Amino acid sequence: MLGNFTFHNPTKLFFGEDALDNLGNELRLYGPKVMLVYGGGSIKRNGIYDAVVAKLEKAGKKIVELGGVMPNPTIDKVREGMALAKKENVDLILAVGGGSTCDYCKAVAGSTYCEADPWDYYFNNWGKMTCRWIPVGCVLTMAGTGSEMDSCSVISNHHENRKKFYYFRNPDFSILNPTYTYTVPMHHTVAGIYDIMSHILEQYISGNDDCTTDYIAEGLMRSLIVSSRKVLTAPTDYEARSNIMWTATWALNGLIACGKPTDWMVHMLGQAVAAYTDATHGHTLAAVSGAYYRLLIERSDDAVKKFSRLAQNVWNVVSDGKSEKEVALEGLELMESWMRQLGLSMNITDCGANESMLEGIADACPINEGGYVVLTRDDVIEVLRRSL
Amino acid sequence: MLGNFTFHNPTKLFFGEDALDNLGNELRLYGPKVMLVYGGGSIKRNGIYDAVVAKLEKAGKKIVELGGVMPNPTIDKVREGMALAKKENVDLILAVGGGSTCDYCKAVAGSTYCEADPWDYYFNNWGKMTCRWIPVGCVLTMAGTGSEMDSCSVISNHHENRKKFYYFRNPDFSILNPTYTYTVPMHHTVAGIYDIMSHILEQYISGNDDCTTDYIAEGLMRSLIVSSRKVLTAPTDYEARSNIMWTATWALNGLIACGKPTDWMVHMLGQAVAAYTDATHGHTLAAVSGAYYRLLIERSDDAVKKFSRLAQNVWNVVSDGKSEKEVALEGLELMESWMRQLGLSMNITDCGANESMLEGIADACPINEGGYVVLTRDDVIEVLRRSL
Numbered sequence: 001m002l003g004n005f006t007f008h009n010p011t012k013l014f015f016g017e018d019a020l021d022n023l024g025n026e027l028r029l030y031g032p033k034v035m036l037v038y039g040g041g042s043i044k045r046n047g048i049y050d051a052v053v054a055k056l057e058k059a060g061k062k063i064v065e066l067g068g069v070m071p072n073p074t075i076d077k078v079r080e081g082m083a084l085a086k087k088e089n090v091d092l093i094l095a096v097g098g099g100s101t102c103d104y105c106k107a108v109a110g111s112t113y114c115e116a117d118p119w120d121y122y123f124n125n126w127g128k129m130t131c132r133w134i135p136v137g138c139v140l141t142m143a144g145t146g147s148e149m150d151s152c153s154v155i156s157n158h159h160e161n162r163k164k165f166y167y168f169r170n171p172d173f174s175i176l177n178p179t180y181t182y183t184v185p186m187h188h189t190v191a192g193i194y195d196i197m198s199h200i201l202e203q204y205i206s207g208n209d210d211c212t213t214d215y216i217a218e219g220l221m222r223s224l225i226v227s228s229r230k231v232l233t234a235p236t237d238y239e240a241r242s243n244i245m246w247t248a249t250w251a252l253n254g255l256i257a258c259g260k261p262t263d264w265m266v267h268m269l270g271q272a273v274a275a276y277t278d279a280t281h282g283h284t285l286a287a288v289s290g291a292y293y294r295l296l297i298e299r300s301d302d303a304v305k306k307f308s309r310l311a312q313n314v315w316n317v318v319s320d321g322k323s324e325k326e327v328a329l330e331g332l333e334l335m336e337s338w339m340r341q342l343g344l345s346m347n348i349t350d351c352g353a354n355e356s357m358l359e360g361i362a363d364a365c366p367i368n369e370g371g372y373v374v375l376t377r378d379d380v381i382e383v384l385r386r387s388l
Numbered sequence: 389m390l391g392n393f394t395f396h397n398p399t400k401l402f403f404g405e406d407a408l409d410n411l412g413n414e415l416r417l418y419g420p421k422v423m424l425v426y427g428g429g430s431i432k433r434n435g436i437y438d439a440v441v442a443k444l445e446k447a448g449k450k451i452v453e454l455g456g457v458m459p460n461p462t463i464d465k466v467r468e469g470m471a472l473a474k475k476e477n478v479d480l481i482l483a484v485g486g487g488s489t490c491d492y493c494k495a496v497a498g499s500t501y502c503e504a505d506p507w508d509y510y511f512n513n514w515g516k517m518t519c520r521w522i523p524v525g526c527v528l529t530m531a532g533t534g535s536e537m538d539s540c541s542v543i544s545n546h547h548e549n550r551k552k553f554y555y556f557r558n559p560d561f562s563i564l565n566p567t568y569t570y571t572v573p574m575h576h577t578v579a580g581i582y583d584i585m586s587h588i589l590e591q592y593i594s595g596n597d598d599c600t601t602d603y604i605a606e607g608l609m610r611s612l613i614v615s616s617r618k619v620l621t622a623p624t625d626y627e628a629r630s631n632i633m634w635t636a637t638w639a640l641n642g643l644i645a646c647g648k649p650t651d652w653m654v655h656m657l658g659q660a661v662a663a664y665t666d667a668t669h670g671h672t673l674a675a676v677s678g679a680y681y682r683l684l685i686e687r688s689d690d691a692v693k694k695f696s697r698l699a700q701n702v703w704n705v706v707s708d709g710k711s712e713k714e715v716a717l718e719g720l721e722l723m724e725s726w727m728r729q730l731g732l733s734m735n736i737t738d739c740g741a742n743e744s745m746l747e748g749i750a751d752a753c754p755i756n757e758g759g760y761v762v763l764t765r766d767d768v769i770e771v772l773r774r775s776l
Contacts, residue, residue: 001627002566002634004404009397015647016392178390212611212631216638219607223600239389243600246390246646250604255638259403259630 001209002259009253011149012173015246017238019177020051020139026173027059030135031091034061035084037105039069039097043141046183052096052139064088069097072156072163072278073104075119081108082118085134095138095171098184098192099145102138102171106153109134110168122166123155129168138174142184143245144192144282146199146252148174156275161364163275176249178242182235189235190342191282193228193244197221198266198285199251204310205293206263206371208302217256220247221314228342263371266292269383272365279351286344287351290336291386295379297328300372304328348387358384389597390647397641399537400561403634405626407565408439408527414561415447418523419479422449423472425493427457427485431529434571440484440527452476457485460544460551460666461492463507469496470506473522483526483559486572486580487533490526490559494541497522498556510554511543517556526562530572531633532580532670534587534640536562544663549752551663564637566630570623577623578730579670581616581632585609586654586673587639592698593681594651594759596690602697605644608635609702616730651759654680657771660753667739674732675739678724679774683767685716688760692716736775746772 014022027034034056043049056063066081085093085108095105111118113132121127138148147153151167181189204217224247230240250256269292270284277284296303308324311317311331319327336346345351353361362380375383402410415422422444431437444451454469473481473496483493499506501520509515526536535541539558544551569577592605612635618628638644657680658672665672684691696712699705699719707715724734733739741749750768763771 002403002630004406006400006402006410008400012394012396014394015390018392022394210611210614210627210631212608212615212634212638215607215611216604217607218610219603219605220600222606223598223603226598227600239598242390242647243598246600250600250643258634 001211002213005259007254007258009149009170011170011253013149013176013249014173015176016242017177017179019175020055023052023055023139023175024059026137027056027061027092032060032062033064033088033090033092035064035066035081035088035090035093037066037069037081037093037095037097037101037108039067039071039101041067042183043096046180048096048139048141048180052094056094064090069101069104071100071280072274073100073107075123075155075157078104078107078111078118078155082112085109085112090134093134093136095136096141098140098142099147102140102147103145103153103155105136105138106147106151106168106171107155107166109136110153119155119157122168123157123164133169136171138171139180140174140176140245141180142188142192143181143241143248144195146196146248147171148176149249149253152252154271161275161360163271163364176245178238178245181241181245186232186235186343188280189231190228190344191280192248193224193282193342194286194339194344195282196224196244196248196251198270198282198289200224200256201289202264202266203256203260203262205296205303205306206261208305211260213256213258213260218310218313220251220256223247225314225338228338232342261370263368265368265371265375268366268368269380272361273348273351273353275364276357276361277352279345283345284348284351286339287346287348288383288387290332290346291383293332294386295383296372297325297332303372306372307331348384353384353388355385355388389599390601393647395642395646397537397558399558399641401537401564401637402561403564404630405565405567407563408443411440411443411527411563412447414525415444415449415480420448420450421452421476421478421480423452423454423469423476423478423481425454425457425469425481425483425485425489425496427455427459427489429455430571431484434568436484436527436529436568440482444482452478457489457492459488459668460662461488461495463511463543463545466492466495466499466506466543470500473500478522481522481524483524484529486528486530487535490528490535491533491541491543493524493526494535494539494556494559495543495554497524498541507543507545510556511545511552514554521557524559526559527568528562528564528633529568530576530580531569531629531636532583534584534636535559536564537637537641540640542659549663549748551659551752564633566626566633569629569633574620574623574731576668577619578616578732579668580636581612581670581730582674582727582732583670584612584632584636584639586658586670586677588612588644589677590652590654591644591648591650593684593691593694594649596693599648601644601646601648606698606701608639608644611635613702613726616726620730649758651756653756653759653763656754656756657768660749661736661739661741663752664745664749665740667733671733672736672739674727675734675736676771676775678720678734679771681720682774683771684760685713685720691760694760695719736772741772741776743776
């Protein structure tokens, strides 16, 4: 069943090996000054920077550069970008990088012309974005966050040990060339893959009715599992990389949340761990998933039913002669063995967390209310302890 | 594998039992004059007309009415709508009806301010739409065509015995309330369901690589089968009606064609039959599907592989000890038994066609080149004959 909702996702996506060829036409829609934003500089080594700059120059754009966006972009860095965007009065912000760079550019685009400081206004007080938006384009170099077709921006504040999100506005366009992900190190490739899987699961593992949205989610998971296994041994397999990149986009652009409840608790837990350890996003999600999902299965019959369905429809568990709970747990075990195959962090100790941090991490962890079980603070500590 | 493509679908969708409550806000975006377009008048009997008019009046709009849009809208009727839209200088065209009414409104919206006649310009010569577009909104009362979130418009010309399509532009917004479909007669409900299934199959039954798009298509088909069986005996089951309506939208809004070949031959055949018989769209598709798909299985190993995958992933055929072709045919048989359960036309004789029309129908049938087999004109006749 699909409840009331609005779906409106106007981002223009250009996909494929030749996707960057569309940049020139897009640039015509915007003014002369482009702020080119990127991360640690890998794009200068793999040729993507040169390819993008050539397109900008051909289009006669004046380039304002801002590099050094970190994997968990900070609010301090956002303020730096806002100052530059305002001073240079840029017409377009072009992110070249992964989800962090896209997220960062949305925060700058939505905050520059607001009077209040974005940390207080958006990320803490949940003010509504009403000030002028600077158009944003993304040239994606990693698959995972879905930032290329959603409005979400996740920003960290290390002064306060917090990692928070706000829904700004979608990128106006995104360029998705799967070959750009060939050189992403395997540690980050698999983190992206688990981020995708977690996005799908966190929208799927909730609700107990028959809903088209869940069937779409199952299709996405089946595709992701097949392609993720291929990419482990064949990092330049276009078929696998293109499927992973596209799955990432649809895992978090609104579609698989349509008309149903969602449960983002794994992201809440993982982000709280990252706020303390600065560990890679996807690995923190993997590290807390097993303990959280087992707790759901222990506490909720609806969760047992949904994990049993997941086991059969996605992990091909045969249910004959087994209890629903056995089927559910068998599916979870297959998922965990897939996670180990990928080389994901299976506990938060590997992410740099320890017993002494648990209270602090729990303080940093908001409680989600849409899922099968609403955790207490003690439950959060329990899940974290089981994840050590 | 996903080849090069662009995905851009900016239609704003309001879904659910309360979806119409969003109309007032949307109307603020447009000028004072609204052309209200509908079909045979069923919306006056079931209360939808009154509900929409109340919203229009509350928003202070001046209403220009145009009723009588027929199930296969004609080019003559399009010309009538163009004249009215131009004379009244309307600011918004609001379709209240099924896919035919939406299709019709797109044709009027895209043709009114063009100098050339739309039949020659769009439907025959494939000119590009460049003249002024009149904004379009759709209040959907049937599920099937996907017209609410795509740019396609199918128009018939009975003077020439032709039924043709053109890609105009997406509706600016669409309102999808599943309860509006409760009173659709079962003959048309099942026609819509098979139209949806055919849209999915015609994008799925092509290509031979591993592609995320196909996994999404499988999810949509699985959901459709479950809900279609429910609605047969429970036409006011919200869960089933909402799933069918949402599946219809995603079956033909671009997503499940992304990065892959497609094969629209069943639509070409069905539309050619309808051009001669004026039979209901979904029934004409059902009537030619079996013969066409069997011909693909006879002629192409890739088709055998894809139908075998379909059989296992959608129709739950167990493949143990069977040849790939046996699995493929078993799946097709299960599909046909589902079609008979729905009460679809299983041959073109039931649609009003006969032997003497076959040459004429073949003349009206364009040949699609994206599929496993490119038909000759003799093949078209053969498929039609087997479909009698």
